[in-house]
Amino acid sequence: MNTLRPQSTSAANGTPTRVLQRQSRQIGQFLLESRILEAVEQRRASYPILRHLRIAARVEQQALFDDLALSLGWQAHRIHGELMLLESDGLFVSVYGTRKGEYCSASFHLWAESIERAESAVAAIEARIGDARIAEPMFSVDWHFVSSCGDLESASIEEIADSPLIDTAYPALEEGVAPFIARYLAAPETVLVLQGPPGTGKTRLIRAVLSEISRRAGGEAEVLYTGDKKALENEEIFVKFITGTHDAFVVEDADHLLTPRAEGNQHLHRFLAIADGVVRAQSRKIIFSTNLPNLGDLDDALIRPGRCFARVHVRELSLAEAERVVSAIVQNDAERQAVLNKAIQALEQRSVSLATIFKLLREAEQGAMCAA
Template sequence: MNIHKLNPERGGAENPLAVGLSFQHQIHGFADTILKARTIRALDNIAARYPVYRHLRCASRRKLEELFDDIALNSGLSACRLSIGSVLLEGPGIFINGGGWRTAAFSSCGFGIWADSIARAQEHSDKLLRVIGEAYDRKCMFTLDWHFMDGRSGLNSTSFNELVVDEIYDEAYPALGCPVSDFIQSYLDSDETVLLLLGTPGSGKTRLVCAILGAMSERKEDSAEVLYTCDKKALENDEIFVNFITGEHDAFVIEDADHLLLARSNGNHDLHRFLAIADGVARAQGRKIIFTTNLPNINDVDEALLRPGRCYASVATRLLNRDEAAALMRRLVEDHARVDALVTGLFATGVRGVSVADVYRASGKTGRRRAS
């Protein structure tokens, strides 16, 4: 497959980003391949032409194909459409690489913007937002930078927006001993880096993590940047940790971290990297590290991670008893006359506790998203 030029109508000195390539292998990430090839070809003058870079993220209620049709047709720039959710835009003094993904509830979009001036970068950022139109407030979302191991290229990542859950209820977290909002604000105010959430699946750990990340965005008045992984192999080398220390992430979230938290005396060789960035020489500098685990006992966790000054708290989320489940159900179901029947249905003979997820499922709610 040969690609001679992205824009066949322009060439020579007027189009230093034109590129000729011969692909002999299966193509992965077509838009990314073209972008990198164009950049390499223009390496001798790209700094002079495009010294300003900005990155724009947004989430929209609009359908992805409709959204990118609009961007390609109404941005005022030459457009090359590479897929439903991918577009390259070019004009005098400006080059934009746009990508988008559709979730169940919204379209998540990201745009890399190269420009010859700050004013032009801002002009086209504003124009993109006008074309996109209806979008969620960035304070109501966070950006997940998901890292994982790729069989072809080693550590890889992809980024997308997530919206903050509609509301989190104190009744779901009796183990906190205080309102959820007070706990979150106290953690964000603290000097300690680490928060450890232990509990069985469905006990509300992920919902609480999302609420913390949403509170970060509200404080920042912009989308919090979150480095995320649940890949054991991604944590077995230093690269992901260097990305966290040197990047612009506000938090590092590690889900299902059972293997990572066990005592080093039992052969855990990976925890030392987290101990170093929590309060060692290469410090997280005020950023937060949040672990979730299904380990049943705090005594299974290496005590060095729990050291005062390093760990803000270890919270054991748990099953709810009948009274606690009824209290949460009353927050979820407007018709309180139905609560007793719903709770009775959860607590069949012999059942002593149910999960937060069980209560949400029985109420008919799964956690709506909060819009601006």
């Protein structure tokens, strides 16, 4: 039988010791970050030139920080695992790094006494990273969520732009994926709604749009993203999009947000306000994905002509369509194509999702590796 351990308490007020310890750590972290922020403000205020550099590299994030700290000849301050400050004559640099899978990313803010000093510092960083730097276009995802304390938090994640999608995976886009995305990015309308069951490729299509935005922007696209319902109850995220430089605002799993206001939807009006204002004037985009089954489930004001570019119903594929997708994926590999088609037929389903196709593909590849 499970027993509950008694929780130690502070004699002063009966507050659990564990809570006091956590609060002490939070206060200590707050004071440390306040001192860091004050130092950063003082140092960067001394220099008139600012440059920003984002780099993704196929190297461990800590190894990247170690190398920059030891090899550039600048004074390094390792604040914590993701933040480092660098100083040299006429130069101050803050570096924020994150890691994702097989690569890491780093965002550099450089303050310098002159343009020449800033440019030489950028060149030194790029030369030090060298061939490890990822050359493919990237886009920065500014991911927002509500913490357990109820505060709106954010984290920045660098993503590699995806390769073009397979047209046969999206039969609803009769013109093809790339022409559709090109028309959307050139159109004055702001909103795009992707509607369909889970696993049918909505997120892949969103990433394809963001990847094309990145390519057109020279690999410097920025995206405001959330899938958190509570984050959209906060005005801060909307203010950040309106006043910021994000190229797109992506809301995934937006079922609660897109239903008619007559049914009690109290959040959609914020998007209606920004979709027609400065966001549209700057050709920025708002993309929703939803699992709502019927087109009639969406608020009419959101999808009216002039505001909404398109509603794309992304569905599961028929077996014939799935075989065409498999053929496009494996190209001229008849053996792999036969294995995948057999696996699809073995499902004994009338339709199959795109996610299932890629799952079967991974399983087939793993099976081939084990056999080898």
